[in-house]
Each structure stands twice: as structure tokens, then as C-alpha cells.
Amino acid sequence: MVKSFIPGTYEEALELLDKNEMILMAGGTDLMVKKRNWAGLSPLFDKDVLFISELRELKYIRKSGGFIHIGAMTTLEDILVHRETPEILRKAVLLMASPGIRHIATLGGNIGNASPAGDSLPVLYILDAKIVIDGKGTERMVPIEEFILGPGKVYLESREMIKEIVINDVRFDMIHYEKIGGRKSDAISKISFAGGISYKKGRIDEFRCAFGAVAPTVVRSRKLEASVNGLGAEEIKKSYAELIRPIDDQRSTAVYRKKVCMNILDEFLDKAGEYK
Amino acid sequence: MTEIEFVLNGKNVTIDVDPTKRLLDVLREDFGLTGVKEGCGEGECGACSVLVNHEIVSSCLMPVGNAMGKDIVTIDGFSKTERYRVIHGAYEDEGAVQCGFCIPGMVIATESLLNKNPDPTEDEIKDALSGNLCRCTGYNMIVSAVLRAAERGKGLW
Numbered sequence: 001m002v003k004s005f006i007p008g009t010y011e012e013a014l015e016l017l018d019k020n021e022m023i024l025m026a027g028g029t030d031l032m033v034k035k036r037n038w039a040g041l042s043p044l045f046d047k048d049v050l051f052i053s054e055l056r057e058l059k060y061i062r063k064s065g066g067f068i069h070i071g072a073m074t075t076l077e078d079i080l081v082h083r084e085t086p087e088i089l090r091k092a093v094l095l096m097a098s099p100g101i102r103h104i105a106t107l108g109g110n111i112g113n114a115s116p117a118g119d120s121l122p123v124l125y126i127l128d129a130k131i132v133i134d135g136k137g138t139e140r141m142v143p144i145e146e147f148i149l150g151p152g153k154v155y156l157e158s159r160e161m162i163k164e165i166v167i168n169d170v171r172f173d174m175i176h177y178e179k180i181g182g183r184k185s186d187a188i189s190k191i192s193f194a195g196g197i198s199y200k201k202g203r204i205d206e207f208r209c210a211f212g213a214v215a216p217t218v219v220r221s222r223k224l225e226a227s228v229n230g231l232g233a234e235e236i237k238k239s240y241a242e243l244i245r246p247i248d249d250q251r252s253t254a255v256y257r258k259k260v261c262m263n264i265l266d267e268f269l270d271k272a273g274e275y276k
Numbered sequence: 277m278t279e280i281e282f283v284l285n286g287k288n289v290t291i292d293v294d295p296t297k298r299l300l301d302v303l304r305e306d307f308g309l310t311g312v313k314e315g316c317g318e319g320e321c322g323a324c325s326v327l328v329n330h331e332i333v334s335s336c337l338m339p340v341g342n343a344m345g346k347d348i349v350t351i352d353g354f355s356k357t358e359r360y361r362v363i364h365g366a367y368e369d370e371g372a373v374q375c376g377f378c379i380p381g382m383v384i385a386t387e388s389l390l391n392k393n394p395d396p397t398e399d400e401i402k403d404a405l406s407g408n409l410c411r412c413t414g415y416n417m418i419v420s421a422v423l424r425a426a427e428r429g430k431g432l433w
């Protein structure tokens with residue numbers, strides 16, 4: 001039978017993880033469904049389980065300089081109500097799951113799950129999030145786009161865990177978040193979009209946008225973003241039309257996704273035009 | 277097996293259990309609290325809702341290991357309170373209950389909302405109940421029941 005460990009401190013958790021390969025249990029809202037067994041029986045874990053969700057050292061939101069630090073085990077609800085939470089992240093979290101899930105689901109779990117439909121991800125991409133990864137005696141920091149390798153795949157050694165997420169507190173003149181799903185709550189995204197624009201003297205100064213659930217990982221192109229300055233809406237759309245190549249799956253078709261992506265981009269640029 | 281301690285419906289309890297077991301199963305089987313229902317078993321229907329530190333949580337998603345040290349209230353415990361009496365009366369008067377299977381979860385969602393926000397708008401009520409499905413009523417009566425409970429229970433929350 002697999003063993004479970006419920007460490008009292010973060011240090012103890014890292015010690016345990018150093019000795020033994022384990023499944024990290026955060027809020028459990030992804031894991032408990034994935035490993036579900038018959039009612040009444042324990043879920044089907046094939047490795048020992050390390051409970052980390054209640055580690056107080058991993059629950060915080062702090063602002064310092066131009067950065068916001070979010071502890072990996074901060075719940076979605078805590079993010080929703082915290083005054084330092086950037087508005088675009090708040091918008092995304094508000095549309096995630098339902099209250100009964102948001103009270104236990106964590107940001108670290110949403111990233112660790114690395115679902116193409118993970119709704120915090122497009123926002124974290126445009127806020128240049130960095131993932132702080134910790135193991136006994138090692139700590140490293142990687143940009144989110146290098147941390148998430150593909151569906152369910154992350155750049156993490158067996159002795160490591162996500163400790164915190166650092167985001168850039170960019171203040172855009174205008175932000176736009178959109179989630180398209182089957183129903184309003186508890187829906188897995190067919191498409192999600194996060195965008196932000198700032199202007200200087202009537203010209204685009206900062207332009208960022210990311211699409212979720214349309215490809216194995218979030219689509220954001222810094223190269224394209226850097227080139228939009230001075231371009232008109234039609235030209236910007238044309239460039240993104242080449243970049244976005246969605247997939248067919250059980251939730252939606254490539255054709256539908258592409259069309260809706262372009263519509264959302266259109267709306268975003270339209271709305272942005274008014275702020276010039 | 278690990279000893280897990282928490283407060284359940286106001287009493288300190290300790291149980292020697294596999295920490296990955298769902299809180300839902302522990303409540304229903306080990307503690308016989310069958311007011312907590314299992315609908316979907318995957319977080320989508322809210323029938324299994326309980327209050328954890330006074331906030332709604334889907335107990336089918338929560339491994340009991342995460343309940344360590346928490347204050348857990350199920351419908352069985354909540355039904356002994358004055359707040360429950362008001363919510364119960366409002367649901368009854370609005371005709372918000374048909375087969376009743378979703379109702380323990382709906383009542384827990386109502387309490388979780390009113391505890392934080394005693395005077396919610398209709399939209400806030402819809403958000404608060406968004407994780408709770410009902411196959412019978414069509415929801416309008418439930419939303420009215422929450423509004424009425426908030427009105428009648430002024431001062432209680």
C-alpha cells in the first residue's frame with residue numbers, strides 16, 4: 001500500500017521529498033478526480049503521497065518592487081479576494097471552477113497540472129510569470145513558458161516542488177479576459193484569452209496577448225508583440241491568424257476555435273482602439 | 277493509516293484513516309453523516325458540499341488528509357442552528373425543494389454565501405450557487421429562497 005505523509009513544516013516536506021519520489025497533493029481537485037476509485041475506496045495512487053496544501057509557508061501573496069509573489073499553495077479564493085491581485089488574474093480566477101472548488105484548489109496545482117485548458121496560464125504568460133522551484137539544497141527560477149512542456153508535463157525533478165509564482169505587476173491601460181466554455185461555471189475552457197495594452201502618445205507602447213486551450217501549451221508570441229507597434233488592427237489580426245493553429249478534440253473543433261480566437265482578438269483590438 | 281484530527285459539527289474528532297480517502301466517504305461511512313450526498317463524485321454537482329472553516333467545499337474532491345485541524349460542518353450539524361431554521365423556512369415557502377437530493381448542498385452554499393455576504397444581490401446568489409446542480413426545480417425558486425432567507429434572517433448573519 002502506498003504511504004501518505006503530512007509534514008508540519010515546509011522544511012520537513014523538502015526533507016521527505018528528497019528521500020523518496022512522491023506525488024504532491026495540493027488541494028486535490030485534479031488529482032482526486034484523476035485517481036478516482038469506487039465510492040468508499042481510497043483513490044488509486046501508485047506512489048507515496050506528500051500532502052503540501054496546508055503548509056503555511058506556501059500560502060501568501062506579497063508585493064515587493066514591481067513584482068507580486070504568490071505562494072504555491074495559495075487557494076484560488078484567496079487570490080480572488082486579495083487586494084494585490086492584478087485585475088486580469090482576478091477576472092480569470094472568477095471564472096474558474098466553482099466556489100466549493102476555489103476554496104481548496106491552489107495556483108500551484110493549476111500550474112503543476114499543466115492542462116492546456118488551465119485558466120490561470122494565459123494570464124500568467126502575459127504577466128511574465130516566473131516559477132520558483134525548490135528542492136532540498138537547490139532553488140531555481142524559470143519562466144512559465146519553459147516550465148510547462150506540454151499537456152501534463154512540467155520541467156520538474158522528482159525532488160522538487162513549485163514554491164512560488166512571481167508575476168510582473170504590469171499596469172496596462174486596458175485589459176481583456178475571455179473564457180469560452182460549455183457553461184458558466186465548472187466548465188473546461190474551449191478557448192481562453194488574456195490581453196493587455198498600454199499606449200504612449202497615441203501609439204502602442206506595450207501589447208501582450210495569450211491564447212489558452214487552442215494548442216498543447218499556451219500561445220504567446222513575444223516576437224509578434226514587439227512588432228505590432230504602428231501596425232493597424234487588420235495587420236495585427238493577419239499575423240495572429242498565421243500563429244494560431246488550434247486542434248480538434250472532444251470539446252471543440254479546430255475551425256470553431258480559430259474563428260472564435262479571431263473574433264476575440266477583434267473585440268480586444270476594437271476595445272483597445274478606444275483608449276488610444 | 278494516519279491519525280487525522282479535526283472538528284466535526286462542533287466536536288473534536290480523531291480518526292485513524294488513509295489520508296487519501298475522500299472526506300465525503302469518511303463523513304458518510306466512518307461518521308454515518310449521510311446528509312452529505314454523493315452525486316457526480318467529480319466536483320461538478322455540489323451534492324457533497326460541506327463547510328470547511330465556514331466556507332463551502334466539495335467533499336468528494338478533498339482528501340481527508342487536508343482536513344487536519346480544520347473545522348468541518350455538515351448539513352447534519354448545521355441543521356441544529358437558528359440560521360438553518362431560517363433557510364429551511366425560506367426554501368419551503370418558495371417551493372424550492374422537489375426531490376431534495378441537491379438540497380443539503382444548496383443549503384450549505386446558501387450558508388457559505390450569507391456568512392460572508394448577508395445581503396447578496398441576485399447575481400451574487402447565482403455565483404454562489406454556481407457549483408450546485410438541481411435536476412428538478414429550474415433554480416428560480418432556489419434563488420428566491422436565498423433572497424428571502426437573507427431578508428428574514430437580518431441580524432443572524
Ligand SMILES: Cc1cc2nc3c(=O)[nH]c(=O)nc-3n(C[C@H](O)[C@H](O)[C@H](O)COP(=O)(O)OP(=O)(O)OC[C@H]3O[C@@H](n4cnc5c(N)ncnc54)[C@H](O)[C@@H]3O)c2cc1C
Nearest residue numbers: 026027028029030031096097106109110112113119162319
Ligand atoms: C469540476 C471541476 C471544475 C474545474 N474547473 C476548472 C476551471 O474552470 N479552470 C481551470 O483551470 N481548472 C479547473 N479545474 C481543475 C482544478 O481545479 C485546477 O487545476 C486547480 O487549480 C488544481 O489545484 P489543486 O490544488 O487542486 O491541485 P492538485 O489536484 O492537488 O494537483 C494538481 C497537479 O499539480 C501537482 N502539484 C500540486 N502542487 C504542486 C507543487 N507545489 N509543485 C509541483 N507540482 C504540484 C500535483 O502533483 C498534480 O499533478 C476544475 C476541476 C474540477 C473538478
Ligand code: FES
Nearest residue numbers: 315316317322336
Ligand atoms: S459529488 Fe461532489 S460535486 Fe458531485
Ligand code: FES
Nearest residue numbers: 376378410411412
Ligand atoms: S430538488 Fe431534486 S435535484 Fe434539486
